[in-house]
Amino acid sequence: MTAESAKAFEALEGQARALLDLFARAGYEPVAPAIIQPAGVFLDQIGEQVRGRTYVFTDLAGEELCLRPDLTVPVSRLYLERHPQADEQARYSYNGPAFRFQPLGPSATHPREFRQAGIECFGVPDKENADIEMIRLAVEAVKSAGLRDFSLRFGDIALFYALVDALQLPKRWRNKLRHYFWRPPVFHALLDRIAQGTRPEPDTLATALADKIASADQARAEEIVAAYLDAQGIPLAGNRSLREIAERLLDHAADLRADPLPQEVGTVIDYVLTVSAPPREACDKLAMIAKGAGLDIDAGLGAISRRFDRLEGEGVDLSRATFTAEFGRKLEYYSGLVFQIEAEGLDETEPVAGGGRYDNLLTALGAPRPVPAVGSAIHTERLLAAVEGGA
Template sequence: MAAESAKEFEALEAQAATLLDVFKRAGYEQVAPSIIQPADVFLDQIGEQVRGRTYVFTDLAGDELCLRPDLTVPVSRLYLERHPDAGTEARYCYNGPAFRFFADRSNRAHPREFRQAGIECFGVKDRESADVEVVLLAVEAVRAAGLKDFRLKFGDIALFYAFIDALALPERWRLKLRHYFWRPSVFHALLTRLARGERPDADSPASILARTLDRDDPESSEERVARYLKEQGLPLEGNRTLSEITARLLDLAGDLRAEPLRKEVATVIDYFLAVAAQPKEAVSRVAMIAKGAGIEIDGALDALIRRFERLEKASIDLSRATFATEFGRSLEYYSGLVFQIEVGDEREPSQIAGGGRYDGLLANIGAPREVPAIGSAIHTERLLAAIERRA
């Protein structure tokens, strides 16, 4: 457990009671999902940035497990245990520890064990109303705890998807750009390479091997890779399995065969991802970029505008908020509106709370259908520290 004094523990407990009271008065049932979770469920869903910081271990029965790095997936699993048909509306709130590895153990802003208090809303078909409800509740909760001065930051994965899907680009690159959205450095490196017309080195040993593989037959491709490694005297070492090596080679084979991306399309994507401004201004800029590119994304833009209008009617001051097209948070299960509550320097803000829509997550962990879902989590140690700094 993160080091803390008795006084700090009492303050966190009192703060958690305040947060949970806000959530429960809004109709959210308090739940306590298990701290130990199946590792494969998390590692398949949470994305590269968090996957590498998750504590994973094997128990005496040989099962691979993990300490939960967040609470959204555990609460989603609890929902499915209670409602296997995934056809029931449910609202849950929680308060408890989560665990992520950070190399700097002295950094109090990033402890390896930290608390989250939050909410998850499942099965509400009116996505617009649910999105607004969760943002408003997160804001109400931090205000009730004593935080008065903060900023909101928004993004929208659905808008990015709509923009990418409307552009005329090879399907190969469309899927890759969607996949790498959460890793900006990799995304922009790929986009720059494509814009320059650069292709993978076709004469490298990896490319030569990749061209011999059958992308429609992974099993025979894996056998071919195994033979190649044996013939070359290359033993399997490190963390990559034979299946993972084969998957990477098949991915390379797809890159070698894909059509090039037109430079002007890459430029339009760059323009889109550079938008960061007050919400109304940002929406106008995106609309202008789409019009200039000759594409239609009115449905996604209108949905975003309606959410902002409803937040303003609920007294959310959007003049101090930002909407950034490149903002998607670090968890790759998000699929729509995302947001953060931030304090401190705008260049290096401290995230106090965050959340977003994740409609595809429950189907990916066992639900028989896609389930509308949105949630938010508050980092309670950071919230307490921010309040105390302003006292």
């Protein structure tokens, strides 16, 4: 290690120690979840944008494992190990590496291995209080590290869910729009297609294979897919199982048969998702769109507005904050509030910190009851670079 790299490492570790001290004073117990995790847990929960960037391998015993691409899932698993009945409140903090493939190549702001210092809060029934605590601590943490020039970006996935419920969409399209929300280009292509009444091109190999398995049960469908892949010499590689491939083919076939959405429904969704403005202005715009469309999303908008009131009341500066209706971050376990802290000179894809609410994750990991949960992680290398760059 060169003198320069040793100095950088010590600065990073010093920053992390200070962050963990701050979290400890706020009541967050430090934990160290395992770096190697069961692959299936992550591939099922983190979503398409991250699962394709996860380092997956099989050990000598044949178990499929991965290098953790984030720390929220490992800390959630640790919570369930300690509290199998999921009936206790807990607050944990951590600092350690995470790993993601970078399709454009690693860089200073997008390395393959990066460090996260963060906090996770489990089981607190007053979700609003926990959300406020999480945002306030994240802001306090980056400010304590010396970051001065930053802005806040907010979104709320629960508001989008409330919108599609208020529109009374067919269950199929409601579920698909929820599924693709985190991938805006795919989402808008899907919305345009189903609102215009166009269907996927039917004369494809995928459609032909889907037709073969359309009337089969799951086990038989997987056998047919396996036989086809074998006959074509196509290896089963990457992060897709036979079950998932069969399910996607059946989903593709169902798209061909489904009725389109009314075009005006697609227009309303588009209008809502184009809203990106300072928090008060965004709430007013969303209320106006909802009123014009005859939709009742008052409860969701009221919760968002009240959250902003409380944040300002607790000293969080929202003068440079933005609420973006389409903002959902990249991890698909989020279910409500999402936020990130963006430093001057770094774009939206390079936040120094971010987090949100993930109330459905713990039951997906095996909890016997729903567990309200919210967390935040700081990309410590980005934070240090932003602080030193602004010094």
